Amino acid sequence: MAYTKIKPVKHHLQRCLDYTSNPKKTEKFSADDLNRLLSYTQNQNKTEHQLYVTGFRCNPATAYRRMYRTKKRWNQPMDEGDILAYHIIQSFSPGEATPDQVHKIGCEFARRFLADRFECTVSTHLDKGHLHNHIVVNSVSYADGKMFRNNFDTYYHGIRQVSDELCRENRLSVIETDGKGKSYDEWLSGQTGKPTIRGMVRKDVEQAIAAADSFNGFILELQNMGYTVKYGPRVEHMAVLHKDAQRNIRIDRLDPRFSETALREYYHKLHRMPTEMQQEYRQENAPAKPKWQPTELQPIVRRARYLGKLPRRYPKVSGFMACYYHYCALLRKAYHGKTTKRCYFLLREDFLLFSRYQQQTNSYGKTILKLWMNCWPTRKVQKSKSNSLPASAKFYIGKSVSRNVRAGRKKSNH
Secondary structure, three states: OEEEEEEEEEOOOOHHHHHHHOHHHHHHOOOOHHHHHHHHHOOOOHOEEEEEEEHHHHHHHHHHHHHHHHHHHHHOEEEEEEEOEEEEEEEOOOOOOOHHHHHHHHHHHHHHOOOOOOOOOEEEEEOOOOOOOOOOEEEEEOOOOEEEEOOOOHHHHHHHHHHHHHHHOOOOOOOEEEEEEEEHHHHHHHOOOOOOOOHHHHHHHHHHHHHHHHHHHHHHHHHHOOOOEEOOOOOOOOOOOOOOOOOOOOOHHHHHHHHHHHHHHHHHHHHHHHHHHHHHHHHHHHOOOOOOOOOOOOOOOOOOOOHHHHOOOOOOOHHHHHHHHHHHHHOOOOOOOEEOOOOOOOOHHHHHHHHHHHHHHHHHHHHHHHHHOOOOOHHHHHHHHHHHHHHHHHHHHHHHHHHHHHHHHHHHOO
């Protein structure tokens, strides 16, 4: 089985060529026993070794200069960042082929698909658990100066097809596909055993086929399960809509036997059979069970990105308050006035005594002020009492008297 992939080389073409033709990765030693292997590490002249590196239309040692000479002759881009070459990797299953066979397949692949127009080098690496070929292809053709086109047709109808043909000729396994791909989420759910919407639909369709005796009964079973079914002569493909899905799902893509034509033919043959043979016919045409059985449907989680500005919950602060908050932040204070740092333990008792004395003084002044305002019969009493009061009480009295005087002036003006 050969797994192939291709990727462009935009930087350091010489480094890519050196990596693919590295002797540490491409040498095979012909040592018969441990003694000969140890003697090779001491003296290379005494041991035979084989290097799996081959060049087509170029010498592997001078492939870099040859590829650049081709680009220069046809006036093609040679700057760093442009596609200078393509790197094709052809991997084989462990133990399936020998190094000679793998290198032979890589050389034949290059001869059939590339060598008639492009310079390329084929290197077989032996340093991993699986054998694999590295094929470096010049991006410019030496024959006509045209660029190598890396697209869908080039890969599936060129690289993949030629590689599979060579594997079949050498009696190696080939990756067979049915032409229908899966999304990564669906593939990952199948590997981990997590349920998906398509898996739930497939299971419900199989249950409906087994429970129904006719095509109309099959439609009725799906509708009883909560599905909306699209079918009929005006519908090209039969589809169902799951209650938790956002769009219709074509059931013939789940299995070709789920198409409307196949289901009608299935029930038509079932009715023409005797009752004793119907159960056997159902078992023969039953679809293969999947590796995992979904238990419950997982909710669909979608992420969205908000473009623009979110509305403000509070009005924007500006002016003096903004300046105040700014300096509070600089002083590491919260907006409500409490400091974030803890007080020094030697000063803690002094601050507590000071705050207690301050509260007592404020309450004492307010009490005296209330008593003085209750005793306001004459101005003489006010003067005599004010002379006997302390300074803190006189301050509160002065503020209250001036406030009352201003209020009286305003009333007289009105």
